[in-house]
Amino acid sequence: GQNIDQPTEMTATEGAIVQINCTYQTSGFNGLFWYQQHAGEAPTFLSYNVLDGLEEKGRFSSFLSRSKGYSYLLLKELQMKDSASYLCVLMDSNYQLIWGAGTKLIIKP
Amino acid sequence: TAGITQAPTSQILAAGRSMTLRCTQDMRHNAMYWYRQDLGLGLRLIHYSNTAGTTGKGEVPDGYSVSRANTDDFPLTLASAVPSQTSVYFCASSDRTSGETDTQYFGPGTRLTVL
Numbered sequence: 769g770q771n772i773d774q775p776t777e778m779t780a781t782e783g784a785i786v787q788i789n790c791t792y793q794t795s796g797f798n799g800l801f802w803y804q805q806h807a808g809e810a811p812t813f814l815s816y817n818v819l820d821g822l823e824e825k826g827r828f829s830s831f832l833s834r835s836k837g838y839s840y841l842l843l844k845e846l847q848m849k850d851s852a853s854y855l856c857v858l859m860d861s862n863y864q865l866i867w868g869a870g871t872k873l874i875i876k877p
Numbered sequence: 878t879a880g881i882t883q884a885p886t887s888q889i890l891a892a893g894r895s896m897t898l899r900c901t902q903d904m905r906h907n908a909m910y911w912y913r914q915d916l917g918l919g920l921r922l923i924h925y926s927n928t929a930g931t932t933g934k935g936e937v938p939d940g941y942s943v944s945r946a947n948t949d950d951f952p953l954t955l956a957s958a959v960p961s962q963t964s965v966y967f968c969a970s971s972d973r974t975s976g977e978t979d980t981q982y983f984g985p986g987t988r989l990t991v992l
Contacts, residue, residue: 772919801980809986810967810983810984810985810986811920813980813981813982816980855919855920857919863973863979864922864935865920865922865981866919867912867919867920867921868919869917869918869919870919
């Protein structure tokens with residue numbers, strides 16, 4: 769079967785760095801996405817990894833290790849507006865998306 | 878551009894009644910999706926459509942039906958609502974080419990309460 773694990777909630781300080789981890793189990797893999805979802809709003813795309821390594825996009829970076837079934841999202845220079853849920857999403861062998869429950873990130877001044 | 882719109886924004890519905898949630902996109906995306914999001918759970922796919930005229934069942938299709946008469950519209954119908962269908966419903970679309978990955982773009986959601 770398929771399974772995605774990520775922490776339910778994390779707290780960080782404005783201006784700091786935070787790493788949100790995601791581990792997964794799947795029989796087929798076609799990539800891993802990270803989406804951001806502010807409370808009461810729709811998810812929005814952040815990043816996509818299909819090969820091992822780090823993808824950097826401004827203050828956000830995403831890392832993938834397929835052999836370990838592991839990904840993380842790194843957020844630098846945290847801003848209050850980064851308070852949101854971050855969803856780890858697996859694309860399976862049928863190109864269907866399997867959504868994690870999300871990590872709620874709370875930023876404190 | 879508007880992207881994806883959903884209507885209504887929210888609705889309270891009596892159990893046993895029927896309802897159609899509307900979804901329209903103006904990006905000419907070929908694929909569209911309906912998800913439900915419940916507290917503590919990831920988004921769950923209800924139905925999807927890879928192209929106009931075709932639909933498929935997702936993870937939780939029971940109690941829901943869809944149609945895809947044209948590229949832009951993808952309505953979701955609850956024939957006889959039950960309280961367990963209380964949820965936030967998101968419609969999404971993507972410019973999906975068979976065998977390739979895609980990024981999904983989401984509508985603002987419909988908050989449905991079934992009493």
